[in-house]
Every structure is written in C-alpha cells, then in structure tokens.
Amino acid sequence: MNPTLNLWLIPLLPLAGAAINGFLGKKSSRKAVTTIALFFSGAAFVWALWVALRFSSLELPYHEFLAHWIRITGFSADFALYLDQLSLVMLLVVTGVGFLIHIYSVGYMWDDPSYYRFFSYLNLFMFFMLTLVLADNYLLMFIGWEGVGLASYLLIGFWFTKDSAASAGKKAFLVNRIGDFGFLIALFLLIKHFGSLNFVQVFQSVAPMSAETAGAGLLTTVGILLMVGACGKSAQIPLYVWLPDAMEGPTPVSALIHAATMVTAGLYMVSRSHLIFERAPTALMVVAIIGTLTAFFVATIGIAQTDIKKVLAYSTISQLGYMFMACGVGAFSAGIFHLMTHAFFKGLLFLGAGSVIHAVGGEQDMRKMGGLKSYIPWTFLTMGIATLAIAGIPPLAGFWSKDEILWKAYQVSPVYWAIGVITAFITSFYMFRLLYMTFFGDYRGAPADAHGSHSDKHGHDAHGHGEPHESPMVMLVPLLILAVLSLVAGFVGWGNHFEHFLAPVFGTGEPAAEAASGATEYLLMGVSVLVAFAGWWLAYLLYYKCDDLPQKIADSLGGFYQTVVHKYYVDELYAALFVKPLVDGSTRILWQDVDRKIIDATVNDSADAARHVSDEVRQMQSGNIRSYAAWIAAGAAVVIAFMIWMWTKG
Amino acid sequence: MVPLSYYLLLSAFLFSCGVVGFLIKRNIITIFMSIELMLNGVNLSFVAFAAHWHALAGQVFVFFVMVVAAAEAAVGLAIIIAVYRTRETLNVDQVNLLKL
Amino acid sequence: MSFHLILFLAFGAVCVAGAINLLTQRHPINSALSLITVMGALAGEYLLLGAEFVAAVQVIVYAGAIMVLFVFVIMLLNAGEEEQTRGSRIALILGVPGMLAGGVLVAWVVLRHSGTEAVPIGALPGSPQDIAQLLFHDFLLPFEVTSVLILIAIMGAVVLASAPEAAPGKGK
Numbered sequence: 001m002n003p004t005l006n007l008w009l010i011p012l013l014p015l016a017g018a019a020i021n022g023f024l025g026k027k028s029s030r031k032a033v034t035t036i037a038l039f040f041s042g043a044a045f046v047w048a049l050w051v052a053l054r055f056s057s058l059e060l061p062y063h064e065f066l067a068h069w070i071r072i073t074g075f076s077a078d079f080a081l082y083l084d085q086l087s088l089v090m091l092l093v094v095t096g097v098g099f100l101i102h103i104y105s106v107g108y109m110w111d112d113p114s115y116y117r118f119f120s121y122l123n124l125f126m127f128f129m130l131t132l133v134l135a136d137n138y139l140l141m142f143i144g145w146e147g148v149g150l151a152s153y154l155l156i157g158f159w160f161t162k163d164s165a166a167s168a169g170k171k172a173f174l175v176n177r178i179g180d181f182g183f184l185i186a187l188f189l190l191i192k193h194f195g196s197l198n199f200v201q202v203f204q205s206v207a208p209m210s211a212e213t214a215g216a217g218l219l220t221t222v223g224i225l226l227m228v229g230a231c232g233k234s235a236q237i238p239l240y241v242w243l244p245d246a247m248e249g250p251t252p253v254s255a256l257i258h259a260a261t262m263v264t265a266g267l268y269m270v271s272r273s274h275l276i277f278e279r280a281p282t283a284l285m286v287v288a289i290i291g292t293l294t295a296f297f298v299a300t301i302g303i304a305q306t307d308i309k310k311v312l313a314y315s316t317i318s319q320l321g322y323m324f325m326a327c328g329v330g331a332f333s334a335g336i337f338h339l340m341t342h343a344f345f346k347g348l349l350f351l352g353a354g355s356v357i358h359a360v361g362g363e364q365d366m367r368k369m370g371g372l373k374s375y376i377p378w379t380f381l382t383m384g385i386a387t388l389a390i391a392g393i394p395p396l397a398g399f400w401s402k403d404e405i406l407w408k409a410y411q412v413s414p415v416y417w418a419i420g421v422i423t424a425f426i427t428s429f430y431m432f433r434l435l436y437m438t439f440f441g442d443y444r445g446a447p448a449d450a451h452g453s454h455s456d457k458h459g460h461d462a463h464g465h466g467e468p469h470e471s472p473m474v475m476l477v478p479l480l481i482l483a484v485l486s487l488v489a490g491f492v493g494w495g496n497h498f499e500h501f502l503a504p505v506f507g508t509g510e511p512a513a514e515a516a517s518g519a520t521e522y523l524l525m526g527v528s529v530l531v532a533f534a535g536w537w538l539a540y541l542l543y544y545k546c547d548d549l550p551q552k553i554a555d556s557l558g559g560f561y562q563t564v565v566h567k568y569y570v571d572e573l574y575a576a577l578f579v580k581p582l583v584d585g586s587t588r589i590l591w592q593d594v595d596r597k598i599i600d601a602t603v604n605d606s607a608d609a610a611r612h613v614s615d616e617v618r619q620m621q622s623g624n625i626r627s628y629a630a631w632i633a634a635g636a637a638v639v640i641a642f643m644i645w646m647w648t649k650g
Numbered sequence: 651m652v653p654l655s656y657y658l659l660l661s662a663f664l665f666s667c668g669v670v671g672f673l674i675k676r677n678i679i680t681i682f683m684s685i686e687l688m689l690n691g692v693n694l695s696f697v698a699f700a701a702h703w704h705a706l707a708g709q710v711f712v713f714f715v716m717v718v719a720a721a722e723a724a725v726g727l728a729i730i731i732a733v734y735r736t737r738e739t740l741n742v743d744q745v746n747l748l749k750l
Numbered sequence: 751m752s753f754h755l756i757l758f759l760a761f762g763a764v765c766v767a768g769a770i771n772l773l774t775q776r777h778p779i780n781s782a783l784s785l786i787t788v789m790g791a792l793a794g795e796y797l798l799l800g801a802e803f804v805a806a807v808q809v810i811v812y813a814g815a816i817m818v819l820f821v822f823v824i825m826l827l828n829a830g831e832e833e834q835t836r837g838s839r840i841a842l843i844l845g846v847p848g849m850l851a852g853g854v855l856v857a858w859v860v861l862r863h864s865g866t867e868a869v870p871i872g873a874l875p876g877s878p879q880d881i882a883q884l885l886f887h888d889f890l891l892p893f894e895v896t897s898v899l900i901l902i903a904i905m906g907a908v909v910l911a912s913a914p915e916a917a918p919g920k921g922k
Contacts, residue, residue, distance in 0.1 A: 623749025625742045630673055637852040644859050652758045652798075658860050660762050660795075664788070666853040667769035679778045679824055683785050686816065687769060690792055693808075701799040710884050712804050716811055717896045721903035723816045727823045728910035735914070740829050 005051050007064045007081045007134060010091065013044045014126035021123065025116025034106050037119035041102045041126055045095040051083070052092060060084050060504065061200075063136060070139075077197055082136030086505045089336060090133040090268055093343045097260045098126050100478040104351050105252040107474035108358065118158060118250070125151035129261050133268065138187055138197040141269065145183070145233065148262045149176040155257060156249040168245040175242040179232015179266075186225035193218055203275045211279045219276050223283025226273055227290065234266030235317045236324060237294045241571055243317055247309040251354030254309060259316050259350050260343035267323050267339055271332045274506055278330065288328020288412070292419050295321030297568075299426040303433070304554075304565045307364050308353050311434050315390065316346055318427060322405055325416060331408035333502040338401035341489050345389035345398055348482035352383035355475055356438060359468040366437040373439040375468040378476050380439050382483040387435045389486040391428035392532040400490035403528050407521055417524070421531055428535025436543035443468070657698035664691030678730050678742050682723070689719045757798055764791035776831045782820050789813040803878050 017040030025033045062083040070077045083091075102122060109118050128151055132144025150173075157169025190197055194205045209219065230236065235243040235258075246258050257263070270277065270287065277284050295318045302314035319342050326335035357364055359376045373380040389398035402424065410417035470476070492498045542550050554561045563569065620631065668688030675681050693712045700708020730740070737745055768788035772781045789812050796805035885893055 621749070623746030625745060626673060626676075633669055633673060634848050637848050640852060641855060644855065648859070648863075651752060652755050655860050656758065656762075657795075657799075659857055660765060662853055662856050662860070664765060664769055666850070667773060670850075671773045674773070677778050677829060679820065679827075679829055680772075680781050683772065683778075683781055683820060686812075686820075687772060687785060687788065690789060690812070693804075694792060694795060697796055697799050697801045697804055701801070706880055706884055707888075709801050709804050709881060710889055712801075713807065713881075713885070714889075714892055714896060716807060717900065720811060720816055721896075721900050723819060724903045724907045725910070727819060728907035730823065731827065731911045734827050740827060 004064065005054065005058075005062065005083070006047075007051065007062075007083060008066055010044050010047050010051075010095070011127050011130035011134060013040045013047070014123040014130065016040055018120045018123035018127060021116050022120035025120060028116065030110070030115055033116040033119055037123055038099075038102055038106070040123060041095070041099050044126065044130065045099040048091045048095040052088060055088060058083075063200075074195055075191055075197075077137050077139040079140065080136040080198075081134040082199060083134065084505055085502050086268075086271060086336065087133055089340060089502070090264075091130070093264075093340055094126070094129050094133060094261050097343050097347050097482075098129075098256060100481055101252050101256040101260075101347065101351070104255075104354070104475050104478040105250075107472045108252055108354055109250060112250075114158070118155075121151060121154045121158070122252075122256070125155065125257060125262070129265070132265055136199055138190065138199070138202075141272075142183065142187065145229075145265060145269075146180065148257070148265060149173060149180070149233070152176070152246070152257050152262055155253040156246045158249055158253065162248070164245075165248040168242075168248040172242040172246050175239050176232045179229045179239055182225045182228025182232070183269075184229075186222045186229065189218065189222050189225070199272065206275050206279065209279055211281060217280070220280040220282045223273070223277050223280040224286055226270065226276070227283065227287050230266030230270050230324070231290065232266075233269075234263045234320050234324070236266075236290050236321060237297065240294065240298065240317050241574060244310050244313045244567070247307070247313050251309065251350055251357065254313070255347045255350035255354070258313065259346040263316065263320055264323075264339050264343070267320065267327065267335060270324070270327050271336055271506075274327075274332045277327070284328055284330065286328075288325050288409075288416060291321045291324025291326075291328050292409075292416050293321070294318070295325060295423045296419050296426075299423050299430070301564060301567050302430045303426065304561065306366050308356065308366050308369075308434060308438065309350075309364055311366075311430060312346070312349055312353060315349075315427065315431065318423060319346065319390070322402065322420065322423075325409055325420065326405040329409050329412040329416060331405065332506045333499045334401070334404040334408050336502060337492075337498050338405055341389070341397035341401040341486070344482050344485040344489055345386040345396075348382060348386040348479060348486055349390065351475070351479055351482065352379050352386065355379040355471040355479065356383075358471055358475070361468075366434065368444050369438045370441040371439070371443040372468055375443075376470045378470060379479065382479040383439075384435060385483045385486055387431045389490075390431050391535060392424055392528055393428075393536075394529060395490065397486050397488070397490035399529070399532075403525050406528055407524055410520075410524055421527060424528060425531040425535045428532045429539050432536045432539030433543050436539055440544055441547065654698060654702050658695060661691045661695035661698065664688075664694065667691075676741050676743060678733070678740050678745075679727075681742060682726055682730070686719065686723065689715060754798065758795070761791045761794040761798070764788070765795070778824050778829045779821065782817060782824060785820075786813050786817050789817065803881050 017036050020036050020040075021028075021033055025036075028036075060083070064081040064083075066079040066081065069079050102119070105118065105122065109115055112118065125148060128144045128147030130144075132141050132148060135141040135144060153169045153173040156172050157166045159165045160169070187197060190202055194202050196202060196205075206219065232239045243258055243263070247254055249257075277287065298314045298317040298321065302311050302318065305311045305314060319338070323335040323338050323342070326332070326338060355376065356369070356372065356379060359372065359379065360369060363369065385396070389396040392399045392402045394400075406417055406420045406424070409420055492501075542553075566572075620627075665688050668684045668686075668691060671684030671687065672681050675684060693715055696708045696712050696715070700706065700712075733745060734740060739745075765788050768784045768791065771784040772788070775781045775784065789808060793805040793808045793813070796802075796808060
C-alpha cells in the first residue's frame with residue numbers, strides 16, 4: 001500500500017493564496033501580496049518536486065481519496081486524486097512553469113493598480129489546473145476544466161475597462177463553452193453506458209471492448225465529442241478563434257494559460273482517454289485530421305501578422321495542432337513530450353515578448369521594433385534560444401519532440417508527415433521573421449518621449465523611456481531558467497526514455513515498426529532539419545538582407561495577401577453565420593416579441609385591465625344617494641324574484 | 651270576508667309606493683317619509699298574517715317595528731338638521747361629497 | 751259584497767290615494783299630510799282586522815308623534831318646493847320600472863297562490879291583556895333592548911341636532 005503523499009496540498013495551496021490575496025490583497029502592500037502569491041505557488045511546486053522524488057518508490061497508479069461527493073444509485077463520484085506518470089509530467093510542468101511565471105509577473109505587473117487581483121486570479125488558475133490534472137474521475141476533471149475557463153476569462157479581461165479586453169474575455173469563455181457542451185454530452189454517454197466517470201472504472205470497462213472499425217459506435221461518438229471539448233479548450237479548428245483575441249490579456253497570462261498550461265488541458269484529456277480513442281479508429285482519425293489541418297492552416301496566418309503576440313498566439317495553435325496530430329496517429333507519449341518542450345520554449349517566447357514590449361514602452365507592432373539586440377541583450381539571447389527550439393533546430397528541445405511526432409506520423413500516413421514538414425518550414429520561417437524584425441536592423445520605433453497610449457496596456461505607466469531598456473532581474477531569471485530547459489529538455493527523448501517512462505500509461509503501443517526502419521528515421525530526421533534551416537534562411541533573406549522584398553511580394557500577391565492578413569476572414573464568417581443570426585433572433589424574437597409583447601404585456605395589461613374594471617365599477621360610487629338607493633332596490637328586486645322562483649319551484 | 655290576498659296586495663302597493671318615492675324624490679324629508687310609508691306597508695302585512703294564523707306574536711312584532719321606526723325617525727331627522735346646517739340645502743343630489 | 755269588503759275597499763282607496771299623492775306632491779308639507787292620511791286609513795284597516803291595540807298605537811305613536819316630528823322639522827328647516835334637478839338617471843331608469851315590475855310580479859304570485867282564504871272581520875283574537883302577556887314574558891328581552899334603543903336615539907338626536915360650538919379651536 002502506498003504511504004499518503006497528501007497530494008491534496010498541491011491544488012489547495014494556490015487556492016489558499018488566491019483567497020488570501022483576493023480578500024485581503026486590496027489593503028495590503030505590494031510586498032505582502034507578492035510574498036503570499038509566490039509562497040503558495042512555490043510551495044505547490046516544492047511539494048510536486050517532493051512527490052516526484054518519492055515517485056519511484058510508489059506503487060502506481062496512486063490513489064488518494066479525499067471525500068464523498070455524489071452517491072446515488074447507478075452513479076457515484078468522489079473527490080479523489082490520481083497520480084501516474086502522465087499526471088506527474090503534467091504536474092511538474094504546471095507547477096514549475098507556473099511558479100516561474102509568477103516570479104516574472106512580479107516584475108511585469110509591478111506598476112499595475114490591480115496588482116493583488118492579478119495574483120489572486122493567477123493562483124486561482126493554478127488551483128483549477130492542478131485539480132484538472134490530479135483528478136481521478138472525469139467529473140472532478142470537468143470542474144477543473146470549467147475553472148480554468150473561468151480563470152482564463154478573468155485574466156484575459158483583466159483590464160476590463162478596455163472594451164477589446166472585455167470582449168476578448170467573453171469570446172474566450174463562450175467559445176470554450178461550445179467545446180464544453182461536447183465534453184458534457186460525452187460524459188453523459190459514459191455515465192449511461194459505464195455507470196461511472198472514474199478513470200479506473202471506465203477504462204476497465206472499455207479495455208475488453210473491441211475496436212469499432214465499422215464506423216460509428218459508442219466509443220467513436222464519445223471520442224469525437226471529447227475531441228470537440230478539446231477543440232474548444234485547446235484552440236483547434238473550428239474553435240480556435242478565441243486564442244488570438246486572448247492576447248488582450250497581460251503577457252504573463254498569455255504565457256501561462258495560453259501557451260503552457262490551459263490549452264494543454266485538452267491534450268491531457270485526450271491522452272488520458274487514450275483507451276477510448278484507441279478503440280475508435282474513426283475518432284482517432286478525426287483527431288489527427290483536425291490537428292494536422294489546424295497546424296498548417298494557422299501557420300499560414302502567422303506569416304502575415306505584425307503584432308508580436310499574435311504571431312506567438314498562432315504559433316501556439318499550430319504547435320497544439322502538432323500535438324493533436326501525434327495523438328491522432330496513436331503516439332500519445334510523443335504528444336505529451338511535445339507538450340512539455342512546448343511549455344518551456346513557448347512560455348519563454350511569451351515572457352520574452354513581454355520583456356520586449358516592456359523595453360519599448362508598450363509597443364507591440366513588430367514593424368516599429370528592430371535592432372533591439374543591442375539594447376536588450378539578455379532578452380535577445382533567451383528568445384533566440386527559444387526560436388531555435390521551436391524551429392526544430394537540433395540539439396534543442398523542440399527538435400526532439402517535433403521530430404518524434406513527424407516520425408510517428410509518417411508511420412501512419414505520409415500525408416500527415418508531408419503536411420507536418422511543410423508546417424515546420426512555415427513555423428521556422430515566421431519565428432525567425434519575428435526574431436529578425438524585432439532584434440535586427442535599425443530601431444524603427446517611436447522617438448524617446450512618445451510613450452504612446454499603450455503604456456497602460458502592461459502597467460508600465462510611470463516609466464520614463466529614454467531608449468529601450470533591459471528588464472529587471474526578477475523578469476530575466478525566469479527567462480534564463482526556461483532557456484536552459486529549452487536547451488536540455490529534449491534529451492529526455494534520447495533513446496526513447498520519455499516514451500518508456502510513459503509506457504505504463506499508454507501501453508507499449510509502439511510495435512516492431514520503430515526498430516525496423518532505422519534508416520528511414522534518420523532520413524526523415526534529416527529532412528526536418530533541412531526544412532528548419534530553409535525556413536531560417538528564407539527569413540534571413542527577406543527580413544535582414546533584402547528589407548524591401550517582403551513588401552514587394554505582398555503587393556504582388558494583392559488580394560490573397562490581404563485575406564491572409566485578415567486571418568482568412570474566419571472571425572467575420574463566424575460573426576455572419578452564428579453571431580449575427582443569434583443576436584438578431586434574440587433582439588427581434590426574444591426581446592421585442594417575447595419579452596416586450598408577451599411578458600411585459602401580460603403584466604402591464606393585467607394592471608391595465610384591473611384599472612379599467614375598477615374605472616367602470618367606481619361609477620357606482622357617484623356619491624349620489626338616489627343612485628345608491630336605486631342599486632339597492634334593483635338588488636332587492638332580484639333577490640325577491642329569486643326567492644319567489646324558488647318558492648314556486650318547490 | 652276579505653281574502654287575505656287583498657290585504658297583501660294593499661301592503662305590497664304601499665311598499666312599492668314607498669320605494670318609488672324613495673327613488674324619485676329629491677327632498678331628503680320626503681325620502682324619509684317614503685321610508686315610513688314602506689314600514690307601514692310592512693306593518694299591514696304583519697297584522698294581516700297575524701289575523702290569518704291567529705298568532706298574536708305578529709301584533710307584538712308590529713309594536714317593535716313602530717318603536718324602531720320612531721327611533722330611526724328621530725335620529726334621521728336630527729341628521730337632516732345637521733346636514734342642512736352644513737350644506738344649506740335639502741336637495742339630496744347636492745349631498746354628494748362621497749363621490750369617487 | 752259584504753260590508754267588510756266595502757269598508758276595506760274604502761280604507762284601501764284612501765291609503766292608495768294618499769300614497770300616490772305623497773309621490774306627486776312637490777312641497778314636502780303636502781307629502782307629510784298625505785302620509786298622515788295614509789296612516790289614519792291604515793289604522794282603520796287594523797281595526798277591521800281586529801287589532802285594536804295596534805290601531806291605537808298607530809294613531810298615537812305614528813301619526814301623532816312621528817309625523818308631528820316630521821312636520822316640525824319641515825317647518826324648522828323651511829323646506830320649500832323641490833327643484834327640478836336631474837340627479838340620478840339610474841333611479842328613474844332602473845328603480846321605477848323595476849319596482850313596478852316587482853310589484854306586478856308579487857301581485858301575480860300572491861293572487862295565484864293564496865286562493866280564497868278569507869280573513870273574517872275582527873279576526874285577531876287577543877285583548878291588550880294577552881298582548882301584554884306576550885310582550886312582558888316571551889318578548890321581554892327585545893322589549894328592554896328597544897328601550898335602550900330609544901334611549902340611544904334620544905341621545906343621538908340631541909347631539910346631532912344641537913347647535914355647533916361657537917368658536918371652533920378656541921380654548922382647548
């Protein structure tokens with residue numbers, strides 16, 4: 001039997017931090033708020049480390065029962081936690097990267113008037129994310145799922161007085177909700193057929209079922225619905241539209257939630273349900289197709305973006321597409337591997353972007369940057385490392401994980417591999433484009449005293465910006481740590497270590513194919529490296545050597561270029577197809593017809609009717625004695641007549 | 651030998667005259683007198699039935715009716731005097747302050 | 751055509767004439783005098799029925815006290831002829847035809863159902879002694895209550911009709 005690890009501390013410590021900062025933070029000093037926030041998230045990380053150290057001595061999977069929750073006939077769910085290798089990886093990534101971003105935020109948000117609220121929300125997010133990761137049944141995971149959606153809404157709309165931020169928060173929450181609907185239906189189906197949402201029980205019931213090769217069956221339906229939920233949370237086609245808008249939030253939020261942790265929740269959920277997916281090939285194919293298409297489609301949008309955070313947002317969606325492609329071809333451990341490395345280098349990219357934005361006083365348009373490498377060398381160094389990683393240049397982390405995915409994809413179908421390789425080329429291109437536009441060439445930014453109206457966007461009001469300046473140490477240290485991780489994290493993939501580590505969770509699903517074509521594997525690896533360097537060279541050419549070439553190309557492409565810049569008008573399409581009819585219908589039918597004409601009318605008309613009736617009846621009270629007498633006489637006559645009639649009847 | 655019904659018809663007629671007078675007359679005192687007429691008609695009806703059924707209680711009841719009519723007339727006329735003092739008129743249509 | 755019937759019809763005619771006169775006269779004093787005649791004729795009817803006590807009380811109390819009170823008030827208030835204001839249309843429209851209809855209905859019913867039971871002259875049995883017996887034994891409580899009622903009526907009449915206070919609001 002396992003000794004108790006008190007896993008419950010890990011989610012509840014940040015919750016305590018959120019509560020303390022939320023209720024007491026307004027009156028506390030910045031120092032106090034910082035201490036609370038860092039202490040509780042740091043404590044969660046330390047505890048997670050301690051659990052990791054004890055991990056090898058545990059009998060897995062590890063269960064920790066906390067309390068009864070729902071007990072009805074036919075269904076029960078409890079507050080209970082579950083730990084296995086997959087959970088451990090997610091746990092370390094979430095607490096580790098989360099803690100680093102907390103440290104970074106101290107510097108980034110220092111001048112913001114709602115400092116305490118930010119950390120309260122950030123801790124709240126950690127609580128929900130950790131609940132999601134540690135849950136031992138789908139229902140508790142769903143609580144975490146919804147909770148991170150809530151935290152995302154609160155944090156995207158952090159500067160809620162800005163219209164665009166408030167709308168972005170709303171959009172994120174609503175689009176998430178659509179995914180959640182699919183997730184919920186899947187849960188209902190699971191309850192109906194397996195009578196439980198507990199992972200162990202469900203997977204034990206699913207394991208003996210045979211694969212549904214004939215197409216639609218229970219597991220396929222559940223799988224596709226789970227994928228719908230994952231599309232909402234992890235921003236895949238067609239529910240990705242919220243993530244670019246979510247860049248309205250502060251940059252640490254983009255780093256934590258929309259790069260490293262929340263958007264990976266969908267992936268975690270799909271991986272956790274791998275037994276279901278493995279028995280539903282159709283659903284698996286849907287996952288792969290969505291992932292691949294998203295990766296490619298969104299990468300093409302990223303080429304033409306000029307806002308540094310938007311480029312990174314589209315890049316995130318694209319990389320998530322890779323992860324789903326991995327899951328879709330059955331390589332779940334490869335997907336998780338990429339999740340981990342991506343958390344490091346994408347988190348680093350976002351934090352670095354925040355550092356850049358801080359340096360140039362709030363400007364986010366890359367066309368107004370340039371030549372920053374001499375002003376902010378440390379940021380340049382770390383972002384450079386991250387760019388190398390994401391482009392897939394060996395021996396950094398991104399290369400190992402991306403290559404693993406492409407290799408596994410090739411084994412299922414060369415089409416997936418081909419699209420993946422093209423996407424890798426585009427990824428490399430736009431990431432190096434970002435690097436060149438931001439750090440090389442001449443500084444195209446506004447002169448010294450033009451702070452612009454963007455200064456309040458990231459809370460750096462009181463800065464007197466002379467030239468672009470480096471960020472404080474508190475922001476740089478997390479960048480450096482993440483850079484180191486981006487350098488070395490890939491090595492856990494050497495010799496398939498990572499895959500073997502996760503094997504007890506995913507099964508040793510990799511058959512003899514991996515041993516067989518060693519030569520093909522190296523060939524494909526070479527192609528990926530070649531493609532990465534090709535993207536680098538193209539970016540170098542267009543954005544360093546011949547500066548005017550991009551504009552000429554854009555002009556020659558004309559309308560097509562404009563379409564790409566406007567994100568293929570997907571948002572407009574959704575607005576016309578879904579939002580406008582809904583809003584119109586709501587206005588015309590629900591508001592004017594139902595609300596005004598039926599509900600209001602009922603109330604008003606009954607009041608009017610009462611008034612009219614009383615108006616008529618009060619004519620009787622004329623104050624005229626004779627008419628009173630007349631009414632009395634008439635009434636008496638009626639009564640007498642009635643009595644006579646009764647008398648004659650009997 | 652007068653049939654009972656004749657007495658009753660007379661009583662009914664007196665009562666009806668009282669009601670009609672109450673409704674169409676405008677002078678308060680005349681209205682009061684119509685009320686007395688009504689009471690008289692009812693008295694006749696009581697006595698007629700008492701005679702028909704040889705029940706003495708009918709007469710006693712007439713006695714009570716008269717007592718009540720006296721009390722009512724006294725108080726009512728006092729009220730009329732009070733009303734006349736304030737409204738300066740005996741026209742019942744002008745005593746309409748209770749109009750809604 | 752017995753004498754009883756003739757007497758009844760005579761007294762009845764006087765009643766009817768008096769009642770109609772009460773309605774048609776414009777000056778209230780004329781209406782009061784018609785009412786007195788009606789009461790007198792009714793007293794005659796009571797005598798025909800054998801209710802001597804009631805007849806006597808009718809003349810003494812009703813015609814002699816109540817109607818005198820009415821006449822006093824008419825003279826006190828110097829009531830003049832009625833004006834011709836149109837006060838209540840409802841009264842005319844609803845009341846008069848209604849009552850006529852009611853009266854006709856009652857008459858019809860009474861005539862149809864009562865047959866020809868006749869009331870002989872002087873049919874009522876009792877002497878004043880019997881009436882007193884009833885009054886002070888079986889109906890003692892109502893008797894006493896009516897005494898209280900008259901007491902209250904006297905007090906009420908005195909209060910209501912007394913002159914108002916000279917200077918309202920002064921010397922409180």
